[in-house]
Amino acid sequence: MRTSSKEEVLHEQDMLADEEIEARVRNLLYSNMISGKRGSFHYHYTKPSPDTYPYQYFWDTCFHVFILLAMDEVDMAKKHMRSLFRMQAPDGFVGHMSYWKRRWPARITDIFQLRPKDVLQIYKPHMSALVQPPLAAQAVLRIYQHAPDQQFLNEMLPRLKAYYNWLQLNRDFEGEGLLSIISPYESGLDWKASYDPVLQYNKGQAGPQLFWKVLQVDAHNFIRNYNLPAIYRSNKFIVKDAAFNTFYVQNLEALAKLCTLAGDQDADIYRLQAEKTGNSILKYMYDEADAAFYDLAGHNFRKLKVKTGTIFFPVVLRQVPNAICKRVLHRHLQQQNGFHVPYPIPSLAVDEYAFNPDESLYIWRGPTWVMFNWFMHGHLLDIEYTQEAQELLLSIKRLITQSGLREYYDPFTGAGHGAQNFTWSGLVMDMIKRQQQADTGSEI
Template structure:
């Protein structure tokens, strides 16, 4: 796009954006995986690697499969895929909370690699299916055959070990497991977690060394994060008896939607690897039914997390409530309701968006445009919603969201997240999933 005389520099072309994305991913490659960034996140993160594989397959398909293979090599024997796999070459104390804090080696079923004991949204089967579909080959089919039993084990872990509510949905035991760490969705259940801010004096936070503290979770947030991990760690990261002892137990719309989308993806993968897709379709249908039954509020017309400690829906209206749109079998009533919510003043989705999609209701009194998941715009949530809009017959809104995503990177580069009004880049620069998902949206109009 050329700028008119006197209007400033021309916006980057799609080819220039693509080169930026490839350079970002190449710069973050670590011999068998991609770090999210060279500053804030020097290890391997679970759902980051899934999103990274989605984009890498367009330019480096061998790396896309190696990304997933490396992550699943650290899978626990119970099927959990840890949310962090630590790089042993980094010095102790280079990241908080590091491997010495998690002490995974002391837990039954942990891998030889040092990892965390938590999980993240299971977007990996979807990533694996998209990687194969977009660059099909005998090599990708072999990669699927290796990954398939591990992906099935991941689903089994979540739907069996983590079904605290008894309805077939996975319960998260920490806000970090949602991927949206300090979302207002967690304020109420977090307020019930006893924590002493003074405990943080024993640690050095890594994130505020590289990012403005005003843009990150607070020390009180971190004190509670530490308290929740400590409770889980002291129980050996076991999931039996969670209802009776664990301080944070929530069913999350994003995690639940990803769980259902994974079964749909596995139903696509199954014929490629010689397995029966039928059980995956059946499980997907049950997950969607449970998600609607337990997390949809007909009064607000959107999805909310359920706090299992109180057995109540959490009232905050965040972008989490839009994520069930990724389910291809979401009933028409809920599809229409989610689209209405997305197009409301709270989120501002339209065919011609004048502002990016925020991560939290921009009309809410606790909307914070600079603080992490309490308002800023994130490429991964945008991408998930974009996919959902396309699958449910809203190409007009999908096109508007796609252009908004392109505008974010054209304005600020491949940042971790973005100001929901100005599009200014926030968090870490040269962020991998932003680059990767940019490649994916560039590849499809």
């Protein structure tokens, strides 16, 4: 990556101070918070944005926990996690969206993301039938590490175990340790370009035809009553996403740590699961020629060779040899092969056919999201790539100074796009906190 020039250093002096960024993030989270009671359910969550995303989302809630903890809001973080698991099904399932105060989907087509029986009960609080990246164990572990609370740990651990057991039993279809998603919406990266081949969409730039193809996937699952064995057999959309499975490994390891802290004997079970999944990521997803980790499609684990921003993600795993980690980072992050933009990290390489940096309904196909920088920043600090980590943080500070807390940004101009007052950009607070801890040598 480029070294800082005098012009960039001067630009850094013009950025918002960390204290001002924190004040804006804190105000945003509290402005977007919702709490109340529906029937026997007490809920408390933060809307990712006031209008565009008004519900409680699974991985968004975990992001909010990381942000809240960076601002020492421990009690509020606990309330968010309790609310996330409030409607957990008896078998451990937790949906990617919890409908509390506003119970109708934002788009009428999202009704296909519900089980048919829940459509009939839509006037009551309910969950979607989809999942999202499983960051919950990391969120609870962070809370405990920030302020040890054995009662909270004992309360959440059985729920977490049931949830991760559900994932392993219901989404590891082949027994290789890799979880499959059954809808593009489950990865949290809704219109990710690597899914285009699975959807048989070859137009590059997204348009209405892509929307209908994704809608057909959800309708297909809905018609089958979200019967997972039947959905798997049909092979309409069975994808093993590199980011989703990386998060899964990290959270299995976090769950093992929580078990140890609670004196639970299942710790080794989750460590072994993490080891198995990490090894399968390396075996099936890594492409030696491209030095990239690709998503996989179908029953035969076909590599989806599209360079999205998640080709880096598995380098954080201990199952991936250091030589491979360095090769991936050198090829795509340090040399910026396909990712060379003024405001990294773009969600899709600039030389990909589908690349579009502009504002669009079809997100994750070019713009820069804070989440990518946040994820890689922590790992780069861990492996002492201090310059690269610092540049990712400075890039986000510049974006927020210039364009505010937005959903995503133009990777060339820094213009803010998508939802306004978007909470994910508050992940910069966790980046700032981790940077300060790395600079002072204190532990996270």
